[in-house]
Amino acid sequence: MLKISPSLLAANFANLESDIKAVEDAGVEWLHLDVMDGMFVPNISFGPCVISSIRKKSKLYFDVHLMINEPIRYIEDYKNSGADGVTVHLEACSDVSGTLEKIRSLGMKAGLSIKPATPVSEIKRYIELCDLILIMTVEPGFGGQKLIPETIKKIGQVKSLCRKYNLQTEIEADGGITEQNITELINEGLTVCVAGSAVFRAKDVEEAVKKLRGT
Ligand code: DX5
Ligand code: ZN
Numbered sequence: 001m002l003k004i005s006p007s008l009l010a011a012n013f014a015n016l017e018s019d020i021k022a023v024e025d026a027g028v029e030w031l032h033l034d035v036m037d038g039m040f041v042p043n044i045s046f047g048p049c050v051i052s053s054i055r056k057k058s059k060l061y062f063d064v065h066l067m068i069n070e071p072i073r074y075i076e077d078y079k080n081s082g083a084d085g086v087t088v089h090l091e092a093c094s095d096v097s098g099t100l101e102k103i104r105s106l107g108m109k110a111g112l113s114i115k116p117a118t119p120v121s122e123i124k125r126y127i128e129l130c131d132l133i134l135i136m137t138v139e140p141g142f143g144g145q146k147l148i149p150e151t152i153k154k155i156g157q158v159k160s161l162c163r164k165y166n167l168q169t170e171i172e173a174d175g176g177i178t179e180q181n182i183t184e185l186i187n188e189g190l191t192v193c194v195a196g197s198a199v200f201r202a203k204d205v206e207e208a209v210k211k212l213r214g215t
Pocket of ligand 1: 007009010032034065138139140141142143144145174175176177194195196197198
């Protein structure tokens with residue numbers, strides 16, 4: 001079944017506890033945590049302190065998306081803060097394999113993400129080190145953008161790659177996902193849907209999650 005991973009970036013930062021409770025009550029499986037360093041992307045969000053504080057309030061799977069340069073420097077910090085999975089950007093790592101191996105060695109699920117302009121062929125040599133591939137469907141850095149249609153076919157390309165290697169890798173997409181465009185992504189092979197605005201900015205969070213699942 002499709003997993004929904006609401007992006008906390010779109011939540012009300014003055015009311016994180018109640019906003020997280022609302023998505024838990026709506027039955028989501030994961031919580032997507034966007035970490036930005038103002039260098040890899042032109043925005044700054046939050047880091048391990050915030051994640052360890054909310055860890056005490058939630059049992060959801062913490063799906064941490066690191067949009068930071070050379071994330072290998074901070075993998076232990078995210079482990080200690082309570083991350084279940086850590087996804088890094090291929091474009092941000094000088095040692096992609098070493099970074100993915102470090103995530104796994106600490107007992108977390110390793111994810112690899114690519115920006116809209118990076119082809120899926122770049123992932124191929126790392127696929128066996130990945131538990132998850134994250135296809136960015138917008139330029140990383142900000143919530144509330146429109147999905148770039150050309151990125152959709154990359155989900156199907158990742159699915160073919162995983163099939164070829166006989167891997168059960170999660171395929172996640174992030175950015176601009178709505179109830180209007182999600183069916184196309186699911187048809188390509190999406191297994192984890194990140195949604196910020198579509199969930200946290202909805203009038204009725206439960207209804208919004210149901211609509212993303214197509215129910
Ligand atoms: C963008 C982040 C996304 C973003 C998604 O860099 O990685 O997770 O918060 O938000 P929406 O769903 O509003 O595009
Ligand atoms: Zn994200």
